[in-house]
Amino acid sequence: MRTSGEVSKLHFLLFPFMAHGHMIPTLDMAKLFATKGAKSTILTTSLNAKLFFEKPIKSFNQDNPGLEDITIQILHFPCTELGLPDGCENTDFIFSTPNLNIGDLNQKFLLAMKYFKEPLEQLLETMRPDCLVGNMFFPWATKVAEKFGVPRLVFHGSGFFSLCASHCIRLPKNVASSSEPFVIPDLPGDIVITGEQVIEKEEESVVGRFMKEIRDSERDSFGVLVNSFYELEPAYSDYFKSFVAKRAWHIGPLSLGNRKFEEKAERGKKASIDEHECLKWLDSKKCDSVIYMAFGTMSSFNNEQLTEIAAGLDMSGHDFVWVVNKKGSQVVEKEDWLPEGFEEKTKGKGLIIRGWAPQVLILDHQAIGGFLTHCGWNSLLEGVASGLPMVTWPVGAEQFYNEKLVTQVLKTGVSVGVKKMMQVVGDFISREKVERAVREVMVGEERRKRAKELAEMAKNAVKEGGSSDLELDRLMEELMLVKLQKEKV
Numbered sequence: 084m085r086t087s088g089e090v091s092k093l094h095f096l097l098f099p100f101m102a103h104g105h106m107i108p109t110l111d112m113a114k115l116f117a118t119k120g121a122k123s124t125i126l127t128t129s130l131n132a133k134l135f136f137e138k139p140i141k142s143f144n145q146d147n148p149g150l151e152d153i154t155i156q157i158l159h160f161p162c163t164e165l166g167l168p169d170g171c172e173n174t175d176f177i178f179s180t181p182n183l184n185i186g187d188l189n190q191k192f193l194l195a196m197k198y199f200k201e202p203l204e205q206l207l208e209t210m211r212p213d214c215l216v217g218n219m220f221f222p223w224a225t226k227v228a229e230k231f232g233v234p235r236l237v238f239h240g241s242g243f244f245s246l247c248a249s250h251c252i253r254l255p256k257n258v259a260s261s262s263e264p265f266v267i268p269d270l271p272g273d274i275v276i277t278g279e280q281v282i283e284k285e286e287e288s289v290v291g292r293f294m295k296e297i298r299d300s301e302r303d304s305f306g307v308l309v310n311s312f313y314e315l316e317p318a319y320s321d322y323f324k325s326f327v328a329k330r331a332w333h334i335g336p337l338s339l340g341n342r343k344f345e346e347k348a349e350r351g352k353k354a355s356i357d358e359h360e361c362l363k364w365l366d367s368k369k370c371d372s373v374i375y376m377a378f379g380t381m382s383s384f385n386n387e388q389l390t391e392i393a394a395g396l397d398m399s400g401h402d403f404v405w406v407v408n409k410k411g412s413q414v415v416e417k418e419d420w421l422p423e424g425f426e427e428k429t430k431g432k433g434l435i436i437r438g439w440a441p442q443v444l445i446l447d448h449q450a451i452g453g454f455l456t457h458c459g460w461n462s463l464l465e466g467v468a469s470g471l472p473m474v475t476w477p478v479g480a481e482q483f484y485n486e487k488l489v490t491q492v493l494k495t496g497v498s499v500g501v502k503k504m505m506q507v508v509g510d511f512i513s514r515e516k517v518e519r520a521v522r523e524v525m526v527g528e529e530r531r532k533r534a535k536e537l538a539e540m541a542k543n544a545v546k547e548g549g550s551s552d553l554e555l556d557r558l559m560e561e562l563m564l565v566k567l568q569k570e571k572v
């Protein structure tokens with residue numbers, strides 16, 4: 084029993100969207116909260132608990148006996164009743180099961196999240212956490228939390244720049260075609276983009292209406308939690324707080340909380356390569372000499388594009404690590420996409436990882452000198468935290484905005500030249516374009532210097548007294564005040 088005057092710990096309930104790009108930073112967040120003396124419960128389905136959360140949480144709790152435990156709360160998700168295939172509990176299922184209509188299923192999966200509204204209500208009634216960190220794709224969670232007086236924070240998983248760009252974007256009526264560049268109105272920095280590269284188009288579509296619900300729920304919530312750091316995008320952090328959400332806290336880069344080898348090596352999934360072998364291979368390379376190429380968890384290129392990437396890499400002459408995550412199977416069986424004799428020709432020069440790569444471990448290695456990325460926010464921020472200049476190859480979602488941040492604001496990247504959003508499969512890029520961008524990014528000393536400075540800033544932001552560390556303290560103080568007020572009543 085608590086004695087009078089003793090204050091209990093803050094208790095966060097974290098509810099991530101069931102995709103690796105959301106579950107990974109959520110787990111990082113729970114660990115961060117634990118280091119600040121707060122309890123966290125992660126809400127997820129049984130399959131995701133097993134596949135993703137149980138092992139790293141068990142290790143974390145064992146390795147940190149002085150910290151508050153992280154726990155898991157399971158919610159049932161009746162896939163088949165909701166019209167989804169059996170076992171479809173995360174987007175990985177959608178993107179790695181052969182013969183599925185990915186676009187349709189992805190949208191159906193997104194909309195099926197509404198199912199969780201009632202179970203969440205029942206849980207909040209009994210659990211009464213001090214804060215609900217709910218993913219952006221659960222807009223109904225704001226009202227549910229309000230009913231029980233629980234402050235609801237929205238977690239988008241993306242940075243300030245793309246959130247601001249998405250807020251400002253209005254497709255100008257006077258441009259001749261959707262491939263004509265225009266400046267995003269009101270957004271600081273005169274950022275140039277084309278209509279073909281933005282997702283916010285059909286206000287009246289199912290997705291358009293859903294996006295509006297998300298914006299409304301954000302406006303009515305306690306605030307927004309952002310995986311970023313102030314020094315990376317100060318103008319956009321300020322803009323966001325002045326004009327978009329008013330209340331936001333930046334607490335990243337969250338990936339930097341993973342300090343132990345095991346945490347980095349098995350972040351997300353068991354790697355498809357022996358981590359020690361991989362590091363040994365990198366150890367044999369000169370500092371800043373290898374380009375790392377990866378496209379996140381949802382993009383998947385066709386054979387023609389993979390062949391072109393292989394040829395472009397070969398033509399660039401640079402050593403490389405290339406993660407190939409082909410839709411339909413984790414391990415690529417029939418390799419008719421590799422040009423004849425490619426692996427013999429690039430033996431010792433290149434490493435192809437088929438499936439899951441220990442990404443942060445690789446990015447942190449001194450031999451890596453550039454990152455060719457699809458510009459998913461987690462990857463991009465991991466690249467920033469590792470001080471890497473980047474080749475930007477956006478495919479869908481908010482990735483084109485992230486590209487503009489790297490190429491037009493930070494000036495640490497070279498665009499490979501993707502013209503339009505294609506979702507999942509990607510716009511076609513020739514071998515010459517791959518060669519040019521890789522060569523350019525690996526030699527640009529100014530770009531590399533700026534990237535290394537940003538990495539220093541990222542590390543300082545999460546140190547004690549750094550901008551993200553202080554921001555988290557401020558958030559926790561506010562939540563503690565709310566908690567104390569409630570306990571007084």
Ligand code: UDP
Nearest residue numbers: 104351379380381439440442459460461462
């Ligand atoms: N990731 C990884 N190994 C892989 C593929 C992805 O560790 O082979 C991690 C990556 O480090 C990042 C996350 O998965 O943290 C992908 O998130 P991101 O936002 O970059 O892209 P998404 O998959 O959501 O498009």
